[in-house]
Amino acid sequence: MVEKQVEKKRGFQELPPNEKTQICRNIRYYVRLDKKSDETTPVTWSPDNPFGIFSGGYTKNRRMRGRETNPGYNELHGVDFRGVTRGLMQRFPGETISVLDIGCGAGIFGMELQMEMNSDGKQNVKARGTNIRVEKSAIPTDVMIGENLKYNDNSFHLVVTTYAATKYTGRLDLVLEEMYRVTKPGGEVHFQGESEIMSKEAIQKAMHEFEQKHNIKIQEKQDGLEAYWFKKP
Incomplete structure (x- = not known):
């Protein structure tokens, strides 16, 4: 997990200080820690998921609202x-x-x-x-x-x-x-x-x-x- 910015030599831009990003090879997940976002896409949860901790939805650029993700799955x-x-x-x-x-x-x-x-x-x-x-x-x-x-x-x-x-x-x-x-x-x-x-x-x-x-x-x-x-x- 990289906070605030990632290495520019890898071609990624600096991120606002209220966000964190996890780089997973060619896939990047953004997590807004303040749970505020625009252009969200609603998420529908099944009845057997009682938690819904990411029910705030996704933005069009794949920015996830909700809690910070756990690291892993890089490879x-x-x-x-x-x-x-x-x-x-x-x-x-x-x-x-x-x-x-x-x-x-x-x-x-x-x-x-x-x-x-x-x-x-x-x-x-x-x-x-x-x-x-x-x-x-x-x-x-x-x-x-x-x-x-x-x-x-x-x-x-x-x-x-x-x-x-x-x-x-x-x-x-x-x-x-x-x-x-x-x-x-x-x-x-x-x-x-x-x-x-x-x-x-x-x-x-x-x-x-x-x-x-x-x-x-x-x-x-x-x-x-x-x-x-x-x-x-």
Whole structure:
């Protein structure tokens, strides 16, 4: 999170002092801390979202009214998840695409994806999240850890996590197994393989053993990003 301004050498302009910006590769989120904005677009929330902490809406230039967002998703936001979701909609015609965001924080990712993909009046996407503690979230959220997800097998079309589920675990193997288990056959998992506990060698070993066990290939999104994805057979 960068306050007041960002590096001009990266091509971004100085921001007014009452705003903060989070740079996510080629995507920028603006959050107005005073909750005042113009040209807002109303946001419609589902009945199962009791919090509505961003119900102030969006401006046309994607300035979000409401609380400050949580940091994260820098690498994963390099992925066009709208494109990923459209691909899943083609793969699963007639189904509402269920999305799980492990370690969702305030639920920004799931909220944004729903707003983008449900804009035609249909519920094309339904997002859910997990956190390790009770937090207000813009999407329905359950308290649990990534190593032990309390969902049935084959529950979600798309499972996404930043380092929230991997950074502080010494058991990436369990996180991978749980993400795989709750993903529907034909669905996708996108994650960051970053940890403050496991070495890079241990992370690579866990991913290699997972590939061998399930006869799949974990794809790296881009060299150096430590961001990966795989499709469940």
